[in-house]
Amino acid sequence: MKIQLINPNTSMAMTDKMAVAARQVAFAGTQILAVQSATGPASIESANDEALALPGMLAQIQAGEAAGVDAHVIACFGDPGLRAAREIATAPVIGIAEAAMQMACLVASSFSVVTTLARTVPTAQRLLVDYGMTTRCRKVRATGIAVLELEAQSDGLLRQRIGDECRLALRDDGVGAIVLGCAGMADLCTELTRELGVPVIDGVTAAIKLAEALHGLGLRTSKRGDYAAPGPKRYAGVMAQFAPVA
Amino acid sequence: MKIQLINPNTSMAMTDKMAVAARQVAFAGTQILAVQSATGPASIESANDEALALPGMLAQIQAGEAAGVDAHVIACFGDPGLRAAREIATAPVIGIAEAAMQMACLVASSFSVVTTLARTVPTAQRLLVDYGMTTRCRKVRATGIAVLELEAQSDGLLRQRIGDECRLALRDDGVGAIVLGCAGMADLCTELTRELGVPVIDGVTAAIKLAEALHGLGLRTSKRGDYAAPGPKRYAGVMAQFAPVA
Amino acid sequence: MKIQLINPNTSMAMTDKMAVAARQVAFAGTQILAVQSATGPASIESANDEALALPGMLAQIQAGEAAGVDAHVIACFGDPGLRAAREIATAPVIGIAEAAMQMACLVASSFSVVTTLARTVPTAQRLLVDYGMTTRCRKVRATGIAVLELEAQSDGLLRQRIGDECRLALRDDGVGAIVLGCAGMADLCTELTRELGVPVIDGVTAAIKLAEALHGLGLRTSKRGDYAAPGPKRYAGVMAQFAPVA
Amino acid sequence: MKIQLINPNTSMAMTDKMAVAARQVAFAGTQILAVQSATGPASIESANDEALALPGMLAQIQAGEAAGVDAHVIACFGDPGLRAAREIATAPVIGIAEAAMQMACLVASSFSVVTTLARTVPTAQRLLVDYGMTTRCRKVRATGIAVLELEAQSDGLLRQRIGDECRLALRDDGVGAIVLGCAGMADLCTELTRELGVPVIDGVTAAIKLAEALHGLGLRTSKRGDYAAPGPKRYAGVMAQFAPVA
Amino acid sequence: MKIQLINPNTSMAMTDKMAVAARQVAFAGTQILAVQSATGPASIESANDEALALPGMLAQIQAGEAAGVDAHVIACFGDPGLRAAREIATAPVIGIAEAAMQMACLVASSFSVVTTLARTVPTAQRLLVDYGMTTRCRKVRATGIAVLELEAQSDGLLRQRIGDECRLALRDDGVGAIVLGCAGMADLCTELTRELGVPVIDGVTAAIKLAEALHGLGLRTSKRGDYAAPGPKRYAGVMAQFAPVA
């Protein structure tokens, strides 16, 4: 099967890092097509960044549909544009936050999220409400690390800070698992699991495995109800290029 | 004071209709600057439409801020991009759904929403959760009328259908007020109030009065917490033109 | 328009202070009729105080209706008797807690309440549930100041304590705005906003502007559903004088 | 032990009916002191009625405390003034709605309430939220019978209507028990239980047994936290006679 | 009346302690039949313990029904198997957690639970959700004491630790009452009430009084809806002996 792994920001280094993580967990027969948005913010750390990342991300969904991929993964922990993407896709679309939280619920009765900047915390909290995770997630913890700082994966100091925050979560929140709150942390997952002795869950790899699972079950996005395909419509100006294709 | 009334779709006829309604309720000293998005969908009826309406809408917020307006109103019942707009604005930003629901709570203990197509109902329901209105709003009722059909304000048949749905709401939902669920219904408000004998609330006019109220109190968007201005950031490609200004 | 500003306790000095604050924000054409209860507790700081304040407050609603006022404001942060008042009024009735919280939601994504004695905190928390504000309000903070201590507005020490609690709220609760939890703090609002650099919202002034907004929209209390006028009924004994008028 | 059974309206016939029901279930050693408010509405069917019933009811609480009763029962299904009463009492105070719902939860996994006029339904629904009963109670059903119509207990037609509504509840709501939503229905409880073959619970008798239970456990109203006694305070005007006693 | 007090673990010393507490509060005419499970764990401190305690506990329910008892009390704070027991009983079945929390709500507006090991806290928290007590209970506090350590009731050190945790609850949680979170603490209730000056509620004694109350009201488990008796069914293997009797 072909999974399109979409980095909804425009930073290629981050795409590459995700792709490595994704391929490590994918089955032999799974092809990972890693792409990033052609236009939009270099990283997504505010509601404004998210809003302006959507056209580029949705264009990739369209392209992937046209190319006949079997699933899409939106690889940003805010799951930006997930509903819009599901409307215009027939293949399943998986957000990495929803994926990570679902997996966490299967192996622990509660978890905390360790994420990047404090200003992304409210976005994560809104997702918790949306996904029915408010009682399963005990706390969303910011490390104060910007998304693009994570690109430099060799940086031991950042790893240390993330590890420290995970340890605080285990000590103070009473949780049994950690969810990493940024696609840029995908490479830390295995190492942290070993260090901490509890499940540490990264959304990118979780989403890849869920995409394979859905494919194996023959499940595709429902075209009935909220995710029904929108009808044709005039789009004016520069956004016309991103308009849904008939 | 100057209020920028933003129609986040690109249909000028709808902008004109809203502007008329807005000016009817504004104080003498209030100047209504009615604008619409320069780019994006002709109407907003799906998550995809909403996603692709955001750049055009946020560009108007930026322009209004540069022009020194005292408040912004986002005139689409889904309150699209409200959080993003508040991040990049220092003037207050008011969504018409939040405005209408607040007003309804002051004059009735419960209300129903009468809106356009069935597929917009889930969007309204998500707003109810966001705004803490799940117990105040008894039902969101679709009339099956598309947003652009409402442009032709003289159409008596559509008015009839909307009126009928309001009557059903009063009879079956046990509510004391009606909230109109589309900016394109702004012109029907006074007439329906008279017909139905209960408060019928339109978000466009409600938002104008709330903008005046906030202005009178000297209240502007908090730049602390979730609505803090996002820092500068590289935006690639065609979206660069919509990037937040420093 | 005429707004009846009702102080539901019997302390005239507090009425005067509110009236000053109210007139500072009212439009030129708005007349503020400031009254207090003729009978009941000198301040409202317990459920018992609130219960025994209701006859005096409702008598003022009746008197205001008879005098043809265009709106009523109940100026105590517990919004005492709001539902009863709306039943017997046709003009809108606005509680200052609901008003302040609504305004806070338009300019900040979360707020904390800074109030008087610790024993009033549960009352505020019940209002949060009633008004759907449990996720918007992060904390209700008591200063330990009794309502009547606030009368002496020149007291720098009390202002200091209130300011300090606001600063704690900003530092520890992660909020973007402060709601003042007592009508007796109305005079501190402007000064605190300047000091703290975030919106500080007082319910008295917020309610006045909402009353003007409702009036501008032609909205009055719905007489259908929960706020329908109660039918005539025998009232025995000393309460007979407070019975609803036909 | 002495239980003061307070009818918070002024209708003696209703007091007498409750007293009969109460004495039928009370233990031999339990003395039922049945009283009604000396002042206030003849029946409680609106928020306004409730507000103006409070002084009379609270005066009875004070009198009962002075007389050294061991428990108070507030015999109106809206549990009016329950928090205020608990503040000024040291003996336990039990509302009949809370009592009936607690008992229902012990013998059925869900119940419906069958009550009087439609306009009392919202009051019952607010109690459900307060008491954490929103998932246990499936529906609050109005019969359209006014409280004072129930006084004439021999009226077979009213009994029939109440029985019919109970049968609808069993058939359509999927519940295992019925809670009677008015103190004036106390006399129908046994008969309906027999007729319907499910537990039918009346709050007056439920509250009497809970009062005996609390007494047997030596439990009295906590004077710490929300129910702490309010301090002394000036009360002006006619309400002065209802002011809390030191 | 005859109340079967079931200790769902197999520790006779604990049964004896409960029986003493139960008899101290029971009316003269109430006979307490104290039994424990014939098979299962010596104490219940995990979901696994609870699962494997159910057959033994349900066998006692069956035996009690056969013997014609008037009520059953399940004396473990997790209320294990309460729904299953109610299905197979016609007499009322009362869990001590539900009983204690109901009583607490009648004498305090909020309470904290003081319990045994930290690993039992989540079980208590699930009960809070089930029973609608999430806003009434402020905190579930573990003392780190194992259930069987409580058997030795003379141990002053354990009492001290429990008392200390209660004091922390009063100081830090703002509550007006304490609920003891283990049947093995039944003997501490009176002493702690005296020491702390607030209601301290033990579930065993609370349940006994509720059983008497239900009996006095003639209320028995509804056999309609969720608690309807399960039909006959084949049970294979060693569990056949625990199968429901026709």
Added chain:
Amino acid sequence: MKIQLINPNTSMAMTDKMAVAARQVAFAGTQILAVQSATGPASIESANDEALALPGMLAQIQAGEAAGVDAHVIACFGDPGLRAAREIATAPVIGIAEAAMQMACLVASSFSVVTTLARTVPTAQRLLVDYGMTTRCRKVRATGIAVLELEAQSDGLLRQRIGDECRLALRDDGVGAIVLGCAGMADLCTELTRELGVPVIDGVTAAIKLAEALHGLGLRTSKRGDYAAPGPKRYAGVMAQFAPVA
């Protein structure tokens, strides 16, 4: 990998049917070990059945752990004993209800459950609360078919009834997907998907794919927090054989 598929009832025919469905979706390298409880009820349709199914089910978890399986699936839609099983397992344990609901959320914004007897509906509803699915699941619909009737998979009439209920769900509940609420419906999934044109999700196959996904991610049950292994403990009587192994 080896997945132990546990039928927690004792009906071998049902085990065989599940095994067929499971093997159809499993990867080539996945070995399905299908077992059923050696002791307990022939089908699980009441809380009592569930309680008495637990020892047999947990014994299979123990046996599977001893045999070194890589994951356990509990194949009954009530997810009986899931928490207990996770305590005593180190391999992941997946309940089919949680699995099916998670999958449904990835391909539809809302779903309804179509299940067996009406008396199992409340169990499903409790799971919805537990799993945070109350807003995603619109309705749990009973077909009135007993679990063991489903064994005879060739029965066209039963299929018809299930299909009809699914069609009602699509027409009346506004959902985009159907979740089958019984392991015994596993064989109907593909056919119904084709017939209805929306995703129809069976928990058995969903759980198999989630087990593979967790295995691929190296995630195992957290032994910290709520799922920590219970310590050793005396178990008396016939249940001793089911006691947790050290």
